[in-house]
Amino acid sequence: xxxxxxxxxxxxxxxxxxxxxxxxxxxxxxxxxxxxxxxxxxxxxxxxxxxxxxxxxxxxxxxxxxxxxxxxxxxxxxxxxxxxxxxxxxxxxxxxxxxxxxxxxxxxxxxxxxxxxxxxxxxxxxxxxxxxxxxxxxxxxxxxxxxxxxxxxxxxxxxxxxxxxxxxxxxxxxxxxxxxxxxxxxxxxxxxxxxxxxxxxxxxxxxxxxxxxxxxxxxxxxxxxxxxxxxxxxxxxxxxxxxxxxxxxxxxxxxxxxxxxxxxxxxxxxxxxxxxxxxxxxxxxxxxxxxxxxxxxxxxxxxxxxxxxxxxxxxxxx
Ligand code: DP6
Numbered sequence: 001x002x003x004x005x006x007x008x009x010x011x012x013x014x015x016x017x018x019x020x021x022x023x024x025x026x027x028x029x030x031x032x033x034x035x036x037x038x039x040x041x042x043x044x045x046x047x048x049x050x051x052x053x054x055x056x057x058x059x060x061x062x063x064x065x066x067x068x069x070x071x072x073x074x075x076x077x078x079x080x081x082x083x084x085x086x087x088x089x090x091x092x093x094x095x096x097x098x099x100x101x102x103x104x105x106x107x108x109x110x111x112x113x114x115x116x117x118x119x120x121x122x123x124x125x126x127x128x129x130x131x132x133x134x135x136x137x138x139x140x141x142x143x144x145x146x147x148x149x150x151x152x153x154x155x156x157x158x159x160x161x162x163x164x165x166x167x168x169x170x171x172x173x174x175x176x177x178x179x180x181x182x183x184x185x186x187x188x189x190x191x192x193x194x195x196x197x198x199x200x201x202x203x204x205x206x207x208x209x210x211x212x213x214x215x216x217x218x219x220x221x222x223x224x225x226x227x228x229x230x231x232x233x234x235x236x237x238x239x240x241x242x243x244x245x246x247x248x249x250x251x252x253x254x255x256x257x258x259x260x261x262x263x264x265x266x267x268x269x270x271x272x273x274x275x276x277x278x279x280x281x282x283x284x285x286x287x288x289x290x291x292x293x294x295x296x297x298x299x300x301x302x303x304x305x306x307x308x309x310x311x312x313x314x315x316x317x318x
Contacts, residue, residue, distance in 0.1 A: 001047035001083065003115035007107035007140045007309035008035035009099060011166050011276050013223045013268060014207050015230040016135050016148070018187030018197065025135045028187065029200035030149040032156070032207050033139045036166055037306030041104035043089040044313070045075075045112040051084035058089045058105075074106060074133040078113045085113075093301060099168065099274065102180065106133030107140035107309040115311045123308070127152035130309075135184070143308035145211055147204075159305040162214045165284050167265075167277040168301040169291040171247035178241055180271045186237040196229045203229075216280060220259060220266030223278065227268040234271070243272050247296025251275040254290050263287065 010033040018028035054072045056063035063071065071087055087109065093099050110130040114121055121129070123142055128151045131138035138153040139146045145157040187193045203226050210219035234241040248269065255267045255277055265279040265287050279287050284302060291297050 001116050002045065003112045003311055004042060004044040004313040005108045005110075005112035005115060005309060006040055006042045006312045007104045007111065007137075008037060008306035009039040009041070009093065009101065009104040010035045010136060010139050010146065011268065011278070012136065012139075012270065013219070013278070014200070014204050014226050015268075015270075017184065017230045017233060018193055019135070019184050022185060025131050026150065027135055027148065028193075029197045030147065030204045031136075031139070032145065032147050032204065032211075033136070034145045034164060034166075035140060035143060035159075035306035035308075036303040037159070038303035039091075039093040039099060039104070039301065040306070041089055041091050041101065041108045042312065043087065043105070043108035043112045045109065045116045046086045047083040047116055048086060049083040051086065054084050055086045056089075057087070059091060070133070071109065074109060075113055077132050078110065078129060079117055079119065082117070085116075099270070099272070099301075102134035103136040103140045106130045106137035109133065110137070111141070111309045111311060124152040124154070126309070127154075134180075136180075141309045144305060147208070155308075156208065157211055159307060162211060163281045163304060165279055165281055166301075166303050167279060167284060167287045167291065168303075169247070169251045169275045169277060169294070169297045170299045170301060171245050171251070171273040171275070171296055173298065178271075183234065183237075183241055183271055186239070186241065187233055189238040190233040190236040192229070192236050193233045196233055199229075216264040216266075219278070220264075223268050224266050231269060241271075243269070245273040245296065247294065247298075248273045248275055250294045250296050251277070251291060254294060258283075258287065258290055 012033040014032040016031040056068040127141035142155040206222040
């Protein structure tokens with residue numbers, strides 16, 4: 001009753017912010033993301049009837065009570081009346097810094113737990129289950145460029161359709177003060193959220209078209225507008241969520257300058273201060289060099305588009 005699975009993080013091009021049903025994590029608006037091949041979580045789940053309670057270890061440390069409760073609740077959803085489990089999870093990127101660790105974490109946990117319990121499920125069901133743990137995790141189950149609207153997410157393009165790259169300018173690597181779950185619940189307190197949601201289908205459609213036709217100019221305009229609309233909602237929520245730091249703004253200006261000079265790069269920002277610079281493969285060197293030269297940028301992380309969540313060790317092994 002054990003299995004290990006690996007899932008990529010993902011970066012949203014059209015953002016999920018706010019739920020139409022918080023308990024079920026059904027999103028207020030459709031979103032689009034791509035999986036990040038080089039930023040991933042590997043999770044081993046061992047169900048053991050001899051255990052008195054679940055044991056959860058994240059990045060070699062016992063999980064906080066809050067994180068452990070979220071993991072246990074998720075395992076209860078995968079199977080009611082299950083044996084207790086040992087869960088050992090490790091990320092190869094900093095947690096809680098606006099790089100979606102909950103997405104890869106709940107995708108890997110879902111796939112590993114279902115494999116350990118011998119519950120074969122189609123991808124859409126795994127995605128829907130992962131969604132209950134963390135909304136964006138629904139998008140880390142399928143591979144490539146992925147869309148999510150209702151219960152589950154699906155692939156809209158394979159990784160090699162358009163080899164986009166995410167160059168992340170890390171401005172701060174600590175834990176963010178207000179996590180996404182709390183943030184989603186605040187979205188409706190902003191008078192801008194209704195307008196953002198009402199316009200979401202338009203942005204979703206434009207982003208789909210940009211991907212289908214590999215039109216970088218169209219992609220750049222729509223993803224930057226989408227990210228700024230989400231941060232407009234965040235900043236105008238009650239209480240106000242202000243994730244940006246001076247380094248964030250420095251990167252936004254640098255990206256706009258590079259694009260004006262002909263470099264195919266555009267920005268997006270999650271619930272944190274770091275900036276994801278989405279670019280075409282041949283622009284990566286210039287983008288990394290430009291970010292490295294900015295004050296306030298601690299480091300850069302680079303990733304291309306990744307595949308689906310997968311079992312990496314057979315149930316019987318180790
Ligand atoms: C800003 O999926 O992390 O990254 O469902 O509460 O776990 P929970 O929220 P989460 O929210 C992600 C928000 C975002 C945008 C996005 O990834 O679409």
